[in-house]
Amino acid sequence: MSEAPVPSVMDSAGPPLGQTGRSETGLGMRLTSARSDRVGMWRWMIGTAALAVQVVGSNWPKPHYTLLVTGLCRFQIVQVLKEKPYPVAQVEQLDRLEEFPGALQTREELGELSEQFYKYAVQLVEMLDMSVPAVAKLRRLLDSLPREALPDILTSIIRTSNKEKLQILDAVSLEDRFKATIPLLVRQIEGLKLLQKTRKHKQDDEKRVSVLGARVFRGPVFLGPEVPWGGGGGRKVSTASSSFPGTPALRVPLHPIRTLTPRASVPRGPRLRECCLGFSVLMEFFILEHVCYVFFLHRLKKMPQSMPEYALTRNYLELMVELPWNKSTTDRLDIRAARVLLDNDHYAMEKLKKRVLEYLAVRQLKNNLKGPILCFVGPPGVGKTSVGRSVAKTLGREFHRIALGGVCDQSDIRGHRRTYVGSMPGRIINGLKTVGVNNPVFLLDEVDKLGKSLQGDPAAALLEVLDPEQNHNFTDHYLNVAFDLSQVLFIATANTTATIPAALLDRMEIIQVPGYTQEEKIEIAHRHLIPKQLDQHGLTPQQLQIPPATTLGIITRYTREAGVRSLDRKLGAICRAVAVKVAEGQHREAKLERADATEAEGGREHSEDTEPQPIGDSGAAGLALPPEMPILIDLHALKDILGPPMYEMEVSERLSQPGVAIGLAWTPLGGEIMFVEASRMDGEGQLTLTGQLGDVMKESAHLAISWLRSNAKKYHLTNASGSFDLLDNTDIHLHFPAGAVTKDGPSAGVTIVTCLASLFSGRLVRSDVAMTGEITLRGLVLPVGGIKDKVLAAHRAGLKRVILPQRNEKDLEEIPGNVRRDLSFVTASCLDEVLNAAFDGGFSAKARPGLLNSKL
Ligand code: ADP
Numbered sequence: 096m097s098e099a100p101v102p103s104v105m106d107s108a109g110p111p112l113g114q115t116g117r118s119e120t121g122l123g124m125r126l127t128s129a130r131s132d133r134v135g136m137w138r139w140m141i142g143t144a145a146l147a148v149q150v151v152g153s154n155w156p157k158p159h160y161t162l163l164v165t166g167l168c169r170f171q172i173v174q175v176l177k178e179k180p181y182p183v184a185q186v187e188q189l190d191r192l193e194e195f196p197g198a199l200q201t202r203e204e205l206g207e208l209s210e211q212f213y214k215y216a217v218q219l220v221e222m223l224d225m226s227v228p229a230v231a232k233l234r235r236l237l238d239s240l241p242r243e244a245l246p247d248i249l250t251s252i253i254r255t256s257n258k259e260k261l262q263i264l265d266a267v268s269l270e271d272r273f274k275a276t277i278p279l280l281v282r283q284i285e286g287l288k289l290l291q292k293t294r295k296h297k298q299d300d301e302k303r304v305s306v307l308g309a310r311v312f313r314g315p316v317f318l319g320p321e322v323p324w325g326g327g328g329g330r331k332v333s334t335a336s337s338s339f340p341g342t343p344a345l346r347v348p349l350h351p352i353r354t355l356t357p358r359a360s361v362p363r364g365p366r367l368r369e370c371c372l373g374f375s376v377l378m379e380f381f382i383l384e385h386v387c388y389v390f391f392l393h394r395l396k397k398m399p400q401s402m403p404e405y406a407l408t409r410n411y412l413e414l415m416v417e418l419p420w421n422k423s424t425t426d427r428l429d430i431r432a433a434r435v436l437l438d439n440d441h442y443a444m445e446k447l448k449k450r451v452l453e454y455l456a457v458r459q460l461k462n463n464l465k466g467p468i469l470c471f472v473g474p475p476g477v478g479k480t481s482v483g484r485s486v487a488k489t490l491g492r493e494f495h496r497i498a499l500g501g502v503c504d505q506s507d508i509r510g511h512r513r514t515y516v517g518s519m520p521g522r523i524i525n526g527l528k529t530v531g532v533n534n535p536v537f538l539l540d541e542v543d544k545l546g547k548s549l550q551g552d553p554a555a556a557l558l559e560v561l562d563p564e565q566n567h568n569f570t571d572h573y574l575n576v577a578f579d580l581s582q583v584l585f586i587a588t589a590n591t592t593a594t595i596p597a598a599l600l601d602r603m604e605i606i607q608v609p610g611y612t613q614e615e616k617i618e619i620a621h622r623h624l625i626p627k628q629l630d631q632h633g634l635t636p637q638q639l640q641i642p643p644a645t646t647l648g649i650i651t652r653y654t655r656e657a658g659v660r661s662l663d664r665k666l667g668a669i670c671r672a673v674a675v676k677v678a679e680g681q682h683r684e685a686k687l688e689r690a691d692a693t694e695a696e697g698g699r700e701h702s703e704d705t706e707p708q709p710i711g712d713s714g715a716a717g718l719a720l721p722p723e724m725p726i727l728i729d730l731h732a733l734k735d736i737l738g739p740p741m742y743e744m745e746v747s748e749r750l751s752q753p754g755v756a757i758g759l760a761w762t763p764l765g766g767e768i769m770f771v772e773a774s775r776m777d778g779e780g781q782l783t784l785t786g787q788l789g790d791v792m793k794e795s796a797h798l799a800i801s802w803l804r805s806n807a808k809k810y811h812l813t814n815a816s817g818s819f820d821l822l823d824n825t826d827i828h829l830h831f832p833a834g835a836v837t838k839d840g841p842s843a844g845v846t847i848v849t850c851l852a853s854l855f856s857g858r859l860v861r862s863d864v865a866m867t868g869e870i871t872l873r874g875l876v877l878p879v880g881g882i883k884d885k886v887l888a889a890h891r892a893g894l895k896r897v898i899l900p901q902r903n904e905k906d907l908e909e910i911p912g913n914v915r916r917d918l919s920f921v922t923a924s925c926l927d928e929v930l931n932a933a934f935d936g937g938f939s940a941k942a943r944p945g946l947l948n949s950k951l
Contacts, residue, residue: 124568141189141265144170159399166247169267189267190243209242212273215280216249222287243269245612246276267430267913288894316450318562411513414520414574418527423534423582427491427745428459441478441486442622443615446909447471450606451486468561470542470587470595473608474765474884475657479588480538480609486586487536492908495526496538503546508556510573520573523560523580534582541807542599543589543763554596561585561602590763609767610657612890612914613650620646624663631669639673640725641666648730652740657765659886665737672736673711673726751862754854756933758846759867759897761881766888768865770832771843775815778826786831789839795870796829797834801846802926810938812855812931821855842879844870847934860933865889866898874926882906890914898923898932 145164152160169189175182204279216237224229233252237245250263259279267270393406433455439450454469471479480496487494502508502522511518519525526537538563547556559565566580587596587603595603611619625641646662654661734740754773784796800821807819807925814825821827829847845868853860867875867885878900890898895917899907901924907915908938921932930938 100807132590140172141267142170142172142186143264144168144186144188151360153401158533159401163657165756172442176677180181207617208270208273212246212277212280213237213242215284216245217285219249219253219280222284222291229805246272248278250276255278255279256830308349343719371493372673389860406504407490407513407518411573414524414528415576415701417531418524418574418578419531419533420578421533423532426458426534427489428455430456430459436489437482437485440488440623442619443611444478444482444599444608447606448842451482455486455489457884463870467588467604468563468585468602470589470600470603470605471545472589472592472605474590474610474657474763476656476660476663477608477610477765478658479608480540483536483538483586483588486584490536490584492584493530493532493535495535496531496537496540497522497526498540498819499557500541501546502543502553502760503550504555505551505556506572508553508560510571512572513575518573520571521556523569524571524574524578527578527583533579533609536584537587539585539587541589542587542592543591545596552596554599558598559604561587561599583790593763603811608907610887611659611886612911613647614913615911616659616662617643617646619659620650620662620666624666628663628670631667631740632674634670635672636725638724638726639670639728640671641728645728645730645733648733649737651891651893652742653733653737658720658777668731669728669736673728676726677724726836751809752857753851753857755848756846756853756860757865757892758867760840760842760883766881766884766886768888768894769843769846771846772830772832773847773850773854774828775825775854776828777815777824779824780822782822783826783828784830785828787829791839792831792843795841795844797846798870798872799844800827801872802848802870803851806874807855810856810866813850814855827851840879841869841877842867842881844868845923845929849930851932852930856938858934858938861896861935863893863895864898864933865892865894865896866927866929866933867897868900868903870926874930876900876923878902881919883909886910886918890918895919896921896932898929900924 144167145166147165149163149164151158151163152158170186171189172184173187174185176185217234220230220234220237223233225231225234229373238249240248244716246263246266246269263272263275263279266275301697336368361399391408391412395405395412398408400403430452434448434452437451450469474477483496484494506521508521510521510524514703516652520528523537526535527533539557542554542557547554559569560580563581566583568577569580570577592600592605599916620641621643625646626636629635629639649662649665656662727738740870754775756771758769758771760769761767782800785795788796803810807813807821812821813819814821816822816824816825829850831843845866849860849866865885867879867882869879871877882899882903883906886897886907895921898921901922904922907920921928923932925927927938
């Protein structure tokens with residue numbers, strides 16, 4: 096051996112007492128236990144002299160320090176000088192700090208052993224990923240460092256137990272050191288070979304790991320698993336710590352993962368059990384898919400609990416474990432059953448149900464259907480959400496609703512980076528955690544109400560989620576690992592497509608869900624809403640009955656909506672009122688029974704009459720009496736419970752003077768009827784427009800006036816002084832109630848013309864007619880959108896005639912038969928036809944022969 100012992104005195108913490116290899120520095124000492132015995136415990140023990148570089152830690156909440164040291168050399172204790180307050184000993188240096196003696200000479204001496212060691216070392220390092228800088232550096236070190244230094248260096252990086260490491264430390268002679276290290280190298284090489292074999296099966300995953308590894312670890316090297324050397328296949332995976340950040344991958348104990356998983360939803364649950372059995376499976380599980388996870392688990396183990404990062408890392412790991420990486424439900428795809436279920440859950444909405452069934456049928460035929468993402472667009476309360484829920488039910492999948500209304504931060508979708516305080520995953524990943532499977536039905540509710548802010552555009556983040564070509568690799572900022580969303584079935588809902596960004600709209604298939612007719616609403620109420628409300632209020636049909644006439648009363652007088660949500664609420668209010676009566680009745684009955692029992696057997700007899708009893712017309716006194724079952728809600732009872740009607744048929748009343756016409760408007764809440772009012776007064780020919788009109792509507796008003804002025808003679812329209820110049824000394828005021836609601840769009844053109852024609856002709860517009868259509872300066876009527884909703888609104892309002900642009904005639908096919916029967920439709924291609932249909936007896940000049948204009 097070439098080592099020349101250098102006697103020195105050192106203490107384990109303080110400054111050196113005598114000469115050492117680096118006498119000016121303090122030396123840390125680590126003792127092997129191999130040769131220690133109680134008698135002369137310190138004597139002949141071998142340790143490592145080290146230079147303390149950094150001490151970090153605190154005494155609170157409990158003492159916890161981390162010492163960073165640089166190893167210098169081996170030493171042996173010759174004599175212990177004192178043991179307290181800290182041990183001080185005379186030591187002998189066993190290997191030298193300075194230059195190693197001539198490498199060539201060593202090579203000759205150890206000959207074959209050294210060569211063999213070098214060969215294994217090179218083989219091992221070359222099996223690693225050379226693109227990682229640390230590996231490349233290690234490879235260079237193998238050639239540049241003297242062979243004597245290599246056993247120590249390699250032992251510190253390969254995966255070994257502490258005991259084995261100490262054995263290398265104890266091997267003072269170079270020959271012993273080579274001999275002890277070679278088996279460790281061979282074992283490591285075998286482990287890596289096994290790993291590579293597993294990787295071949297999963298080429299794609301391997302790519303992911305190298306990308307991940309490079310990104311997350313910035314240079315750590317995976318050096319393979321701790322394979323039991325020389326048998327012992329059933330040996331447990333050890334938890335010994337490693338100095339190399341990449342290596343803990345396979346050393347993670349199974350129980351910490353279990354304790355982190357209260358819901359036992361460990362990713363690849365079944366696999367975990369296999370882990371104990373099959374080593375390769377364990378590798379596949381941990382390395383190929385959860386490198387990040389293991390890396391952080393390892394960090395957590397080393398972190399004191401008091402560190403703020405501890406909670407952060409723990410939360411992150413909990414999320415990683417809880418996410419359903421590979422857990423999914425099996426689809427139940429039976430189209431006939433799906434049809435029955437959809438029909439049972441929803442009345443009407445045939446078009447929507449048809450498209451949903453088509454979608455499900457294609458899924459049945461081709462399981463990995465990529466897109467399209469369905470987007471249900473329609474007014475509130477028409478059942479968009481509930482159809483989404485039914486789709487999940489028919490498929491046997493979990494359902495999760497993500498409300499996007501008002502979301503204006505892209506982190507809401509994509510999560511915050513973990514560097515932020517209070518960071519958390521986005522709604523998509525959170526939703527997956529909630530449902531616990533990776534193939535739920537996600538309902539992206541109100542996509543049209545996404546906001547935008549300085550924190551980014553959430554719609555842009557949704558683009559990736561909704562693109563079937565990209566979403567198998569969705570990376571949440573918090574998670575920082577790609578999650579496959581391709582199995583998730585996304586359904587979006589919106590009230591209007593106008594506010595959905597074009598790129599997002601492009602990724603979705605729009606299915607319009609129009610509002611319901613009165614008849615449909617009555618059916619929905621009796622088939623679905625009333626039974627549901629009775630159930631929610633603990634009532635039975637034997638206790639409460641709502642006849643269809645009452646439902647119609649609620650629909651026409653207490654609600655004005657395209658959907659059925661208000662109707663549902665009003666039915667709930669009726670149920671609450673009746674529940675009070677029923678509860679009071681039960682209380683009284685119980686009291687009477689008690690009284691009967693205590694007083695005498697011959698008590699009063701209750702009437703067994705079960706004839707439905709209206710509760711309304713008996714007034715307050717009647718309501719105070721215990722009601723007889725079932726309670727029947729008639730129109731009077733309705734007034735008692737819901738108060739005076741909120742909407743009356745005001746149409747005929749409002750059309751009792753010239754200068755008023757009814758238009759049909761489309762809003763995101765469904766169709767609406769809209770009164771347009773005009774008046775004229777002395778002035779300078781100015782047009783005043785009120786009612787929060789948009790630019791398009793203002794232009795329509797100007798167009799209408801221009802057309803009427805140019806056709807005034809033809810229709811005998813005059814101003815107050817009888818002049819055909821309608822604006823001569825005349826101001827016109829046009830108003831569109833409700834004034835607080837912003838209105839825009841071209842479809843009011845025909846209504847404005849009709850209204851002004853009525854004003855200047857002094858004739859009343861028919862009170863049962865509503866109209867819609869865009870106009871041109873030449874008097875043509877152009878088509879508009881939302882015909883179905885508009886016609887339904889006219890029908891709701893009790894109107895009888897609807898004037899539409901001729902080119903919208905095809906849209907009438909969508910209108911339910913009963914509505915078509917109740918209404919008469921006039922299709923117009925020019926304004927002349929509109930005016931003829933809007934006024935009794937037509938509007939042409941010939942139709943009014945008796946009307947002469949006075950020039951006086
Ligand atoms: P949206 O999402 O369109 O705003 P919802 O799906 O929340 O509306 O529906 C509101 C309520 O109306 C739900 O209770 C739903 O069950 C009921 N509903 C709407 N349309 C129908 C229908 N066609 N058949 C049965 N119930 C319906």
